[in-house]
Amino acid sequence: MNERKPVDTTAVSIMVVFCFVMGLQQIFLKATGDDIAPILQIGIRSGIAAVLVCLYVVLRRKRLFFADGNWKPGLLVGTLFALEYLFLGEALRYTSAAHAVVFLYTSPVFSALMLHFLIDSERLSPAQWAGILLAFGGIAVAFLLHSEARVAVSQPDQLWGDFLALLGGLAWGATTVLIRSTKLARISSEQTLLYQLTMAFVLLVGAAFIMGQTQINPTPLAIASVAFQTFIISFAGLLLWFWMLNTYIASRLGVLSFMTPLYGVVLGAWLLDEAIEPGFVYGATMVITGIVLVSGHSWLKQLFFGKQRQNDIQADKSSER
Numbered sequence: 001m002n003e004r005k006p007v008d009t010t011a012v013s014i015m016v017v018f019c020f021v022m023g024l025q026q027i028f029l030k031a032t033g034d035d036i037a038p039i040l041q042i043g044i045r046s047g048i049a050a051v052l053v054c055l056y057v058v059l060r061r062k063r064l065f066f067a068d069g070n071w072k073p074g075l076l077v078g079t080l081f082a083l084e085y086l087f088l089g090e091a092l093r094y095t096s097a098a099h100a101v102v103f104l105y106t107s108p109v110f111s112a113l114m115l116h117f118l119i120d121s122e123r124l125s126p127a128q129w130a131g132i133l134l135a136f137g138g139i140a141v142a143f144l145l146h147s148e149a150r151v152a153v154s155q156p157d158q159l160w161g162d163f164l165a166l167l168g169g170l171a172w173g174a175t176t177v178l179i180r181s182t183k184l185a186r187i188s189s190e191q192t193l194l195y196q197l198t199m200a201f202v203l204l205v206g207a208a209f210i211m212g213q214t215q216i217n218p219t220p221l222a223i224a225s226v227a228f229q230t231f232i233i234s235f236a237g238l239l240l241w242f243w244m245l246n247t248y249i250a251s252r253l254g255v256l257s258f259m260t261p262l263y264g265v266v267l268g269a270w271l272l273d274e275a276i277e278p279g280f281v282y283g284a285t286m287v288i289t290g291i292v293l294v295s296g297h298s299w300l301k302q303l304f305f306g307k308q309r310q311n312d313i314q315a316d317k318s319s320e321r
Contacts, residue, residue, distance in 0.1 A: 102165075112132065
C-alpha cells in the first residue's frame with residue numbers, strides 16, 4: 001500500500017472546489033423539493049450512479065471480491081448510507097438547507113466517539129474530548145436559541161427537521177465506523193461505493209413509494225438537479241473523495257471538509273433567501289470548531305508544536321552566538 005501524502009496545494013485546491021460542490025447538494029434538493037421529493041431524487045441518483053460505477057469498474061478492469069464475506073457488512077453499510085439520506089431528505093422538508101448541512105456534518109464527532117470505545121488505537125485525546133463537548137454544546141445552542149416567531153411562520157417544524165438532519169449525521173458516523181472496523185476496510189473503494197449506492201436506490205425508492213412521495217413535476221430545474229446529483233455528487237464526487245482518502249492523510253482532509261457546512265450556510269442565504277439566525281450562527285460556529293478539533297487534532301498539534309519547536313531551536317542558536 002502506498003504511503004499517504006500530507007496535504008499539499010493541489011489537495012487544498014481540490015478540497016475548496018469539492019466542498020463548494022458538496023455544499024450545493026442540499027441547496028438543489030431543497031430548491032426542487034416541491035417538484036421531486038428529496039428522498040426520491042436521492043434514490044434515483046443512487047441507482048443511475050450505481051450503473052455508472054459498474055461501467056467504471058469494467059472499463060478500468062478492476063475486480064470485485066465477495067468470497068471473503070464482505071457482502072454482509074456491505075449490505076449493512078449500504079443500509080446505513082440509505083438511512084443517512086432518508087433522514088436528510090425528510091429533514092429538508094421541514095428545515096432550511098443551512099441547518100441541514102451543519103447538523104449532517106456532525107458525523108465526525110459521532111464516528112470519533114464510537115471508535116473511541118471500539119478500537120484501542122482510536123482513543124480520544126483531551127483536545128478531541130474538548131471538541132466533542134464544544135460540538136454538542138453548539139448543537140444545544142442552535143436548538144435552544146432560535147426565534148420562535150420567525151420559525152413559526154417560515155419553518156413551523158424546523159426543530160424536527162434539525163433533529164432528523166442530526167440523525168443523518170449519526171448514521172453517517174456509524175457508516176464510517178463500520179467501514180473502518182470490518183472487512184470493508186480491505187476492499188476497493190468502488191466496491192464499497194456500489195454497496196452504498198445500490199442499497200440507497202432500493203431502500204429510498206421503496207421508502208418514497210411507501211410514503212407517497214413519488215410525484216414528479218419535470219421542470220428544467222428539477223431535471224438539472226437530478227442530473228447534478230447523479231453525475232457530480234453520487235458518481236464523480238464520491239469517487240474523487242475516495243481517491244483523495246487513498247492519496248492523502250485522511251485526518252487532514254477531514255479538517256478541510258469543514259468548508260462544506262460553511263458553503264451550505266452562505267449558499268442557502270444567497271440562493272434560497274434563508275434567514276440566518278444569531279443563535280444558529282453561534283451554535284454552528286461551535287459545532288464546526290468542535291469538528292475541526294476532533295478531526296484535525298493531530299495536525300493542529302503538529303502545526304502548533306512544530307512551529308514552537310522551530311522557534312525554540314532558533315532561539316537556542318541565537319543564544320549560542
